[in-house]
Amino acid sequence: MTIAETGPIVLVGAGNMGGAMLAGWLKSGVPGASVLVVDPGPAPAMAALIAENGARHVTAAPEGLEAGVLFIAVKPQVVDQVLPPLKGLVGPHTVVVSVAAGKTLANLESHLGEAAMVRAMxxxxxxxxxxxxxxxxxxxxxxxxxxxxxxxxxxSGPVEWVESEADIDAVTALSGSGPAYVFYLVECMAEAGRKLGLPADLAMRLARETVSGAGELLHQSPDDAGRLRQNVTSPGGTTAAALAVLMAEDGMQPLFDKAVAAARKRAEELAG
Known part of the structure; x- marks a missing residue:
């Protein structure tokens, strides 16, 4: 089904995530004229992107319009205030997509009524x-x-479809929050380097480039993470010495198990 067949895409929220999605759509060939952005005050750069690509911008939901795709990209804290005025945009052929963390489909339906809905993270x-x-x-x-x-x-990247809405809480805990775990790994590596005597700024540059480079290698390589780890680990070498600590019974795996479980629990709490 093409965008022309679905009807207009109504993007509610042009902040960081909504703006990233809009930029990606336009770059991929979605006609700007098929997109309506609902946002009370987009940033100047986002306003320029909208105008330059022929998209439309309004500060409040228009009347008499049925969205083909109603894309909700606002912070979860404001969903309950933002959604009620949007109900008129939802018709029998509309699919609602929400990227608001922690807001269940039942919550969306309580404001918008029964409709085709996708919850995404x-x-x-x-x-x-x-x-x-x-x-x-x-x-x-x-x-x-x-x-x-x-x-x-x-x-914006690969999409993994899950069979249960409850699985979205696990997705949130793993990949939704996951970038913060990686950023903290960089901080920890840099601090460890500083404690070994390296200047703090040098340690941070080394840690940052190591993690971003390893991520790119993982992205480009057909090998899985375990194989790549083995490839860089010489028996009896420096990497093996470090991994003996990280892979010990009380090392990284149980710590990550605990951390990701805590994130999922919090996601479930936020979802009600």
């Missing part, structure tokens, strides 16, 4: 086209609608 690397998104579609979503949504989400 992208992560912040979407802002540079290197994100990954977990998504769940309700039973009212047709195969064609799911295909349309898949195409819209893929502009």
């Amino acid at each position: 992208p992560n912040t690397p979407a802002m540079v086209g290197r994100g990954v998104t977990g998504a769940f579609a309700n039973a009212r979503t047709t195969a064609a609608q799911r295909g349309t949504v898949d195409g819209l989400l893929k502009v």
Whole structure:
């Protein structure tokens, strides 16, 4: 199903995530004229992107319009205030897509009524086209609608569809929050280097480039992470000495198990 067949894309929220999605859509060939942005005050750069590509911008939901795709990209704290005025945009052929963390499909339906709905969880690397998104579609979503949504989400990176809405909480804990874990890994590596005597700024540069480079190698290589780890680990060498600590019974795996479980629990709490 093409965008022309679905009707207009109504993007609610043009902040970091909504703006990244819009930029990706336009870059991928979605006609600007098919996009309506609802935002009370987009940043100057976003306002310019909208204007330069022929998209439309309004500060509040218009009347008499049925969205083909209603894309909700606002912070979860304001969803309950933002959604009620949008109900008139939802018609029998509309698919609602929400990237608001922790807001369930039941919550969306309480404001918008019954409709085809997709709950999605992208992560912040979407802002540079290197994100990954977990998504769940309700039973009212047709195969064609799911295909349309898949195409819209893929502009920021791969999309992984899950079979249960509850799995979105696990996706949130793993990949949604995951970039922060990686950034903290860089901080820890840099601090360890500083404690070994390196200047703090040098230690940070080394840690930052090591992690970003390793990520790019993982992205480009057909080998899985375990094989790449083995490839860089010489028996009895320096890497093996470090991994003996990190892979010990009380090393990184149990710590990550605990951390990701805590994130999922919090996601479940936020979802109600």
